[in-house]
Amino acid sequence: MVMEHGTDKTGPARDDVMKRQLxxxxxxxxxxxxxxxxxxxxxxxxxPVAAWSPESDFRGGTPSGMTEQDVGLRSELAQHLGRSLYxxxxxTIIETLRRNxxxxxxxxxxxxxxxxxxxxxxxxxxxxxxxxxEHRRT
Numbered sequence: 001m002v003m004e005h006g007t008d009k010t011g012p013a014r015d016d017v018m019k020r021q022l023x024x025x026x027x028x029x030x031x032x033x034x035x036x037x038x039x040x041x042x043x044x045x046x047x048p049v050a051a052w053s054p055e056s057d058f059r060g061g062t063p064s065g066m067t068e069q070d071v072g073l074r075s076e077l078a079q080h081l082g083r084s085l086y087x088x089x090x091x092t093i094i095e096t097l098r099r100n101x102x103x104x105x106x107x108x109x110x111x112x113x114x115x116x117x118x119x120x121x122x123x124x125x126x127x128x129x130x131x132x133x134e135h136r137r138t
Contacts, residue, residue, distance in 0.1 A: 063134030063135070064134060064135050065132055065133065065134050065135040066132050066133065066134055067132065070126075070131050070132045070133075073126075073131055074122060074123075074126045074131055074133075076103075076106065077102075077106055077109075077122055077125065077126065078122040080096070080097050080100045080101075080102035080106060081093065081096055081097065081100070081122060081125075082096070082100070086119065086120055086121055087118045087119060087120050088118065088119055089116075089117070089118050089119070090110070090111075090113040090114065090115055090117070093110050093113065093119065093125065094107060094110045094111060097110055109129045110125075110129070112129055112130075113125065113128050113129060114128060
């Protein structure tokens with residue numbers, strides 16, 4: 001009569017044989033850790049601190065002349081406008097924001113744009129509505 005060992009498909013004798021075969025690999029005369037030069041290095045002191053979670057506030061990496069809120073607002077504006085819009089005038093920008101279900105605050109901001117001006121990119125729109133932009137290097 002053959003005894004069942006639950007979900008184990010091998011018996012106790014086969015388990016002992018397998019343990020002996022693996023013992024050499026488990027107690028190898030080698031380091032089980034990675035080489036020191038292959039371990040991840042901590043970020044340098046001059047590097048910005050990254051946020052640990054996508055839901056957290058944006059930290060570090062903000063260009064000089066901008067706040068975290070400015071970067072987030074400009075990024076959100078760019079997401080709702082897309083890339084194929086430019087050059088665009090005020091009405092086209094407002095229509096695109098509404099079509100892409102942008103928040104009301106972005107539409108209200110776009111309504112403050114000058115009427116007879118064409119904008120070549122998000123940067124020029126941000127400057128026109130008063131969002132701080134990064135300082136250019138000279």
